Amino acid sequence: GAVVSQHPSRVICKSGTSVKIECRSLDFQATTMFWYRQFPKQSLMLMATSNEGSKATYEQGVEKDKFLINHASLTLSTLTVTSAHPEDSSFYICSARGDGFGDTEAFFGQGTRLTVV
């Protein structure tokens, strides 16, 4: 399968600061990237879908001004958590889908454990 690299794997930040998480497709062009949030012992919650070169589509209840998503190239999408608060502490996972894999297959990054103190 294709490789999606997510960085950093863990980050601790102070309340009020911003944190950027990167998601890169290493060996394919990711036309669509998905950002998920996962609380302990819960399933993945889709936050937003981004297509290269266009604005992200956010799911209901997700604050677009707080969770900034940029998908400026076919190999990179970023999620920036702005003015982070302790309740933003969570596991954030990206996945990417691209040409050559049909409409169905998506590959996951390793995830980022964010802790806001």
Add this chain to the structure above:
Amino acid sequence: GQNIDQPTEMTATEGAIVQINCTYQTSGFNGLFWYQQHAGEAPTFLSYNVLDGLEEKGRFSSFLSRSKGYSYLLLKELQMKDSASYLCAVMDSNYQLIWGAGTKLIIKP
């Protein structure tokens, strides 16, 4: 609404067989996925079913019945490393993945 149901937790013995069920109600259907997720890690792909029937891949098999909105993941010759959460996800008519809450599988020696 869209809904994916799977058991919260299951326990099985090393070397045995376990079946994890998943039922779904979604707007459209473009396939059903099973993922394995170890604690603190991202999910890893196990299987994809879009047609009815059984797909076998080594110790893991996945079954789908579209008319019943039902799938199961069968794990044979269980190993301790199979202790993980197993997530069922359905791709709807918009090619969005709808996720189940996951089944935590505990393997005992």
